[in-house]
Amino acid sequence: MQDRKLKAICSLHDLRHASYLTRQISLKGQACSALVFLFEGKPYSYVNHCMHMQRPLDCEQDAIFDGTGKFLRCSMHGFIFDPTTGECQSPVCLGQRLQALRLQEIDGMVFFAEKHLALLV
Ligand code: FES
Structure with a gap:
């Protein structure tokens, strides 16, 4: 049974073919955007807010x-x-x-692995 906190984002294949992806998420009830990208072959994700001016x-x-x-x-x-x-x-x-967002890879798919995260449309 799949862990309920895992939210599918995309395949590793998709990330290899994009410089980055964004996903609209709700994090602890706050709507925001998440960046997802590969760096040196490993996926990373951060809330898409610069700490300088929250852009x-x-x-x-x-x-x-x-x-x-x-x-x-x-x-x-x-x-x-x-x-x-x-x-x-x-x-x-x-x-x-x-703000880093935990990810998990399973069988070539990348998931958010944050408890209080929901994917928005
Ligand atoms: S450098 Fe990101 S808002 Fe100024």
């Missing part, structure tokens, strides 16, 4: 990585984040982190 990282551009592909980059003011931890590398928010 979605892709609010100005349809992209979440900087030119090097090594850092997440907020398109509003260019703050960058470690994709593996969500930790901000830019001086104003140095050390603050994007």
Whole structure:
């Protein structure tokens, strides 16, 4: 029987063919957007809110990585984040982190594994 807290997002195949995906979610009753992406072959997900001004990282551009592909980059003011931890590398928010969302892979599918998360349409 499938764990009830698992919510299917997409296949790993889908993630390999997209630079990132977004999903509308409810987290502890709050509607928000989640980013899902592969980095060095591993899937990651964060709430799509930059801690600088609470804007979605892709609010100005349809992209979440900087030119090097090594850092997440907020398109509003260019703050960058470690994709593996969500930790901000830019001086104003140095050390603050994007809110990570737990994922689980099962048989090539990627799931949210957060108890208080629901997928919205
Ligand atoms: S809102 Fe993200 S860097 Fe300013």
